[in-house]
Amino acid sequence: MRVRSREFKQRAPGKxxxxxxxxxxxxxxxxxxxxxxxxxxxxxxxxAIRDAAAAIRERALADLDxxxxxxxxxxxxxxxxxxxxxxTEEASRIVCELAARYGVKKAVKSKSMxxxxxxxxxxLAAAGVxxxxxxxxxxxxxxxxxPPSHIVAPVVHKTRDEVSDLxxxxxKAPRKTDISALTREARxxxxxxxxxxxMGISGANFIVAETGSTLIVTNEGNGRMVTTLPRVHxxxxxxxxxxxxxxxxxxxxxxxxxxxxxxxxxxYISITTGPRRTGDxxxxxxxxxxxxxxxxxxxxxxxxxxxxxxIRCGACMNxxxxxxxxxxxxxxxxxxxxxxxxxxxxxxxxxxxxxLPHASTLCNQCGVVCPVKIPLPDLLRKLREQSFERKLxxxxxxxxxxxxxxxxxxxxxxxxxxxxxxxxxxxxxxxxKVIHNLPFAGGWTRGRDLPAPQGKTFRxxxxxxxxx
Amino acid sequence: xxxxxxxxxxTGCAGLKVGLFVTCLVDLMxxxxxxxxxxxxxxxxxxxxxxxxxxxxxxxAYNSGDRRSALALxxxxxxxxxxxxxIVAPSGSCAGMIRTHYPDLFRDAPDERVRAQRLCExxxxxxxxxxxxxxxxxxxxxxxxxxxxxxxxxGLRELGVKAxxxxxxxxxxxxxxxxxEEAENCCGFGGTFSVKFGDVSAHLAERKCANVAAAGAxxxxxxxxxxxxNIEGRLRRRGDTTTxxxxxxxxxxxxxxxx
Numbered sequence: 005m006r007v008r009s010r011e012f013k014q015r016a017p018g019k020x021x022x023x024x025x026x027x028x029x030x031x032x033x034x035x036x037x038x039x040x041x042x043x044x045x046x047x048x049x050x051x052a053i054r055d056a057a058a059a060i061r062e063r064a065l066a067d068l069d070x071x072x073x074x075x076x077x078x079x080x081x082x083x084x085x086x087x088x089x090x091x092t093e094e095a096s097r098i099v100c101e102l103a104a105r106y107g108v109k110k111a112v113k114s115k116s117m118x119x120x121x122x123x124x125x126x127x128l129a130a131a132g133v134x135x136x137x138x139x140x141x142x143x144x145x146x147x148x149x150x151p152p153s154h155i156v157a158p159v160v161h162k163t164r165d166e167v168s169d170l171x172x173x174x175x176k177a178p179r180k181t182d183i184s185a186l187t188r189e190a191r192x193x194x195x196x197x198x199x200x201x202x203m204g205i206s207g208a209n210f211i212v213a214e215t216g217s218t219l220i221v222t223n224e225g226n227g228r229m230v231t232t233l234p235r236v237h238x239x240x241x242x243x244x245x246x247x248x249x250x251x252x253x254x255x256x257x258x259x260x261x262x263x264x265x266x267x268x269x270x271x272y273i274s275i276t277t278g279p280r281r282t283g284d285x286x287x288x289x290x291x292x293x294x295x296x297x298x299x300x301x302x303x304x305x306x307x308x309x310x311x312x313x314x315i316r317c318g319a320c321m322n323x324x325x326x327x328x329x330x331x332x333x334x335x336x337x338x339x340x341x342x343x344x345x346x347x348x349x350x351x352x353x354x355x356x357x358x359x360l361p362h363a364s365t366l367c368n369q370c371g372v373v374c375p376v377k378i379p380l381p382d383l384l385r386k387l388r389e390q391s392f393e394r395k396l397x398x399x400x401x402x403x404x405x406x407x408x409x410x411x412x413x414x415x416x417x418x419x420x421x422x423x424x425x426x427x428x429x430x431x432x433x434x435x436x437k438v439i440h441n442l443p444f445a446g447g448w449t450r451g452r453d454l455p456a457p458q459g460k461t462f463r464x465x466x467x468x469x470x471x472x
Numbered sequence: 473x474x475x476x477x478x479x480x481x482x483t484g485c486a487g488l489k490v491g492l493f494v495t496c497l498v499d500l501m502x503x504x505x506x507x508x509x510x511x512x513x514x515x516x517x518x519x520x521x522x523x524x525x526x527x528x529x530x531x532x533a534y535n536s537g538d539r540r541s542a543l544a545l546x547x548x549x550x551x552x553x554x555x556x557x558x559i560v561a562p563s564g565s566c567a568g569m570i571r572t573h574y575p576d577l578f579r580d581a582p583d584e585r586v587r588a589q590r591l592c593e594x595x596x597x598x599x600x601x602x603x604x605x606x607x608x609x610x611x612x613x614x615x616x617x618x619x620x621x622x623x624x625x626x627g628l629r630e631l632g633v634k635a636x637x638x639x640x641x642x643x644x645x646x647x648x649x650x651x652x653e654e655a656e657n658c659c660g661f662g663g664t665f666s667v668k669f670g671d672v673s674a675h676l677a678e679r680k681c682a683n684v685a686a687a688g689a690x691x692x693x694x695x696x697x698x699x700x701x702n703i704e705g706r707l708r709r710r711g712d713t714t715t716x717x718x719x720x721x722x723x724x725x726x727x728x729x730x731x
Contacts, residue, residue, distance in 0.1 A: 017671045325658045329675050363669060365662025365676075366535060367625035382576075388537030402538075409533050409541030412496070413548060415525035422500050438708050447667035451674020452705035455501070455717075462494050462503035466522055 005123050005151060008336035009348050009357035016363075019330040028163050029331055036157075036322035039266015040373065046268070047258070057259050058377040060252045061313035064213075064244075068304065071213040071246045072295065078216025082278030084291040095296045096127035099205070099238055102292055103133050106236045108202040112194075114220065114227040115139040116207030117155050117316065118241050118296055120338045121351075124205070135205075136197045138226040140190055147174045153332030155339060156264045156318035161331045194226070204230035204288065208241035209316065210256065211293070214249045217277040218293060221260060221270050228274050237288035239276065243295045244312040256315060259375035263317035299351040307386045311346050313376040320370035320380055326363055335360065342370035342380040349387055358396045361387035422461050430459035490518040491556035493549075493595075495566045496528040497697040505697065508725035509562040509598050515725075516606045523552040531569040534577065535663050546570075546577050547584070550591050558605065559595040562721045563696050564627020567597040572630045597627055598721055599695060603636040609643070613726030616646030619718075620689040622680065622703065623656045624696035637695055637720045644723070652687035654679070661702040677706035684715065691716040693723055 008015075019025055044050050064071050076086045089095035095118075103111065111133055113119065125135045125146075137146040141159035145152060147170055152158030159167075164183060171189055172179035180186050206227060208218040218239040220227045231237050247253055261267040280287030303309050321327040321341025332340030337357070339347045345360040354361075361384045370380040391397060411418050432439045433456020442449045490513050494506040513520045530545030549570065553559045561567040574592045578585040602608050619641065627633035634656075641647045660666065660676025667673075680703055684692050692707075692715060694700055704717035722728050 013669065016669065020671055020675050325660065325676050326669075326672055329672050362665070363672075365625070365658050365660060365665050365673075367658035367662070368629040369625075369658065372629055385535060385537070388535070389539050390537070392537030392539075397537075401536075405533055405536055405538045405541060409530075409538065409544060412527040412530075413544050415527060418527045422496075426500055438705070440709075445667055447670030447673075448705070450670050451709070452677055452702065453708045455701055455704045455708070457501040458503055460503065462499040462506040463524065465503050465507070466524070 005120055005338055007348070007352045007356050009352070009360055011336055012334055012357075012359040012363055015334045015336070016330050019334045024163050024166060025161050025331050028161050029328055031160060032322050032328055035266040036318070040263055040319060040322070043262035043266055043268055047262075053255065053258050054375055054377060056255050057315075057375055058313060060247060060255060061315070061376050064247050064252075065304065065309060065312050068243065068246065071248055072243055074213040075211050075216055075246055078214065079211075079278065079293055080216070082216050083281070084216065084278045084293055087292060087294045089294055089296045089298070092122040092296065092298045095122045095240060095294050095298070096124050098294050099124060099240065100127055100131040100133075102236065102238060103128060103131060103203060106202060106290065108133055108236065110134045110136065110197065110201045111203040111205050112136050112138050112197050112201040112226075112230050112234065113142070113205040114207070114222065114230040115142050115158065116205065116240055117152070117338055118207055119205065120152065121298060122240070122296065124240070133203075136194070136201070138194050138198065138230060139222075140187060140224055140226075143190055143194065144170065147171075151333070151338070153340065154318060154321065155316050155343075161333065198226075198229045198233050201234045203236040203238060204232075204234040205238050205240065206230050208239050208245055208293075209260070210253050211239075211241060211246050211295075212248075212250055212253060212275075213246055215275075215277055217250075217275045219253060219273065219275045221257070221264075221273055223265070223267075223271045225272060228272055231274055231276050232286045232288065235288055236290045236292070237276065237279070238292045238294060240294040240296065242300055243297055244300050244314075260315055260317050263319040263373065263375045303350060308346065308350055308383060310378050311343070311350070311383055313378055314343055314347075315376055316343075317375055319373045319375065320378075323369040323373045325365060325367060325369070335363075342384070343378075346380060346383045346387065354387065354391055354394065355396060358391055361385075361391060419461070419463055423464060426457045426459055426461050429454075429457045432456065488518045489555070489557045490520050490601075491553040491559045492520050492522045493526060493529070493553065493559055493561040493566060493570075494522065495561055495563045495697065497701075498562060499527075501701065502697060502719070504727055505562050505719040505721050508719070508721035508727040509560070511725045511727065512598070512602060512612070512721060513560060515612050516602065516608050518606070521556060526552055529566045529569045530577075531566060531573075532663055534569065534573060539577070543577055546574055546588065550574075550584075550587050553591060554587070557594065558601065559591065560598055560601045561595070562598045562719065563698075564597045564624045564631055564633050565696050565698055567595050567600075568626035568630035570595040597631050597633050597636075597695065599637040599640055599724075600627075600631060600633050602724075603639050608640075611640055611643045611724045613644060613724050613728075614646060615644055615723050615726065615728070617690040618648045618650050618688070619691045619693045619723070620650050620652045620684060620687040621655060621720075622652075622659065622684075622692060622694040622699060624694060624699045625658050627695055628656055633695065637693070640724055641693070641720070647723075650687045650689045652683040652689075654683050657683075659699045659703050661698045663698065666698075666702060673702070674706060677702050678710065681706050681710055681712070685712065689715070691718050691723075693718050693720050695720045
């Protein structure tokens with residue numbers, strides 16, 4: 005997927021002015037924010053579960069190689085084939101080769117953000133394979149030719165009205181506005197695809213080392229059809245998704261649905277262990293797992309390792325004031341919100357996403373709600389440090405910081421500067437005591453006034469008081 | 473609305489040497505907050521020292537990735553406040569910087585880290601200090617009117633400042649608290665974020681202002697000057713000239729100027 009993260013600052017104002025988007029984003033407050041709070045309140049040992057969940061993820065990362073090899077061994081013992089992809093391109097190539105090997109004409113997909121990373125749909129289309137997204141949100145986006153704007157609710161940026169228009173146009177059917185009618189229409193279009201597809205492509209929320217299983221967490225049932233109906237199943241996921249045991253999954257599942265969608269449990273949890281065995285009523289004949297690195301191992305053992313704990317619940321973006329304001333597309337790549345502002349620069353290069361670590365007020369809502377306790381604001385700050393060290397921010401910005409710090413380290417100079425500034429700003433404020441327009445601070449005064457200072461600094465007044 | 477200065481000596485905390493960290497924003501923009509904090513601490517019986525060479529805790533540099541500048545300012549801070557029993561700031565953001573981030577700032581300097589740790593353990597946000605350390609029973613200010621309280625991010629999520637200001641305001645018979653929706657949501661200030669991403673910042677400030685307006689209080693009270701400038705700036709821009717925006721120290725000390 006093309007990286008447009010450098011354009012965050014330029015794209016943000018358009019997103020703020022988009023009335024449809026703003027209406028759609030208000031939905032976040034419902035199931036995502038309130039729902040999470042309610043589901044978490046039901047747990048009397050929430051913090052203990054959260055600690056346990058973070059520990060499980062850290063344990064997996066501490067011995068990632070061991071758990072991955074254990075997974076591979078057990079998956080192969082169950083009849084699956086495991087492929088290792090160092091890059092997103094390699095991952096796409098592997099899936100395309102599998103498609104060629106099995107003579108695949110059509111592939112149905114359930115939701116997978118890793119496949120977005122790999123731009124897998126484009127690669128398959130180029131190889132002559134018809135790809136049909138079957139998650140309702142992803143299906144809508146495929147019709148609209150748009151990327152997802154959220155990792156759990158990919159189409160959260162669209163209103164129901166927009167979907168009604170889109171379906172009427174693409175399905176050549178009478179326009180419907182009722183959500184269940186719209187869903188039924190999509191289901192009728194998708195059903196034949198499930199039955200005629202040669203390959204089913206899914207992601208994996210977790211892969212389980214002790215059993216060699218892949219696991220997906222879904223609500224719509226499409227995931228189950230994707231993983232069982234076509235004769236070939238390919239699960240594509242990041243190497244960091246491994247957890248040691250099924251019991252660990254049970255612990256993580258106490259948090260994932262609660263944080264993702266405000267549900268106690270999702271409608272489906274599908275665990276796939278190998279292909280169909282003799283006597284099985286359903287399941288694919290061939291089962292392949294593609295494990296993608298694509299920058300993940302670079303994070304191991306470094307400042308950013310905690311980011312690999314992420315279980316992709318989306319709570320950080322749901323609670324992020326910036327995400328709530330501009331939506332996911334402004335972030336310009338696969339992963340939006342706070343987790344995306346950490347992942348995008350680390351996966352595609354800080355120089356290609358230099359705004360993102362700064363596109364946060366560091367309010368720490370994300371850190372507080374993260375079910376696996378990723379210190380997201382600290383990670384964003386570390387990226388800001390790397391950015392500063394690499395001189396990525398524009399030079400006037402860096403010079404201003406250094407100048408300000410040099411002044412603040414010299415109290416006499418500082419006192420003179422602030423005394424003058426207080427007077428000038430107070431004068432600019434005039435009788436109304438508000439500044440409407442301030443040169444060099446247009447970013448501030450474009451959208452709000454600046455209350456003028458009182459005129460004298462604390463330091464001056466304190467000296468005067470002591471002299472009395 | 474009545475505002476009168478009636479310094480009352482409250483409980484006996486005589487002998488506690490408290491360093492007042494005025495903060496750079498208060499120094500420049502609204503010194504009355506600094507004096508209100510000073511009077512509250514003195515009124516409670518503390519010996520208050522105000523190191524006159526103090527400037528800034530280094531947070532703007534720290535949050536912008538300029539670790540070297542942040543370290544230089546943190547060292548200066550530590551030197552200036554070393555002899556105090558406690559360090560108190562009328563800001564959750566600056567107190568949070570010292571308390572939660574100084575240890576990280578000195579992670580590669582073990583010798584200095586000990587001193588930094590000592591400073592951060594003794595650093596408090598003003599209302600937290602008044603309510604939880606001094607445990608004051610009365611507050612000197614008088615105020616009559618409805619207020620709504622905005623929880624600033626660092627105060628709330630780094631220092632757990634939530635009940636403290638409310639408990640102190642509750643000691644003022646004339647104050648009626650009307651909680652607003654989303655009181656714990658960020659106002660969009662975020663330091664340099666407010667200028668770098670001015671449009672997003674102002675958008676968030678607008679959302680905060682809408683919640684303030686819906687609460688229908690005479691005054692918005694809060695504990696951080698950054699949020700104050702941001703929310704008040706947006707209130708005035710959207711044409712609200714009547715809702716007062718007050719720092720909790722000013723209200724508690726009864727130092728509300730007729731400005």
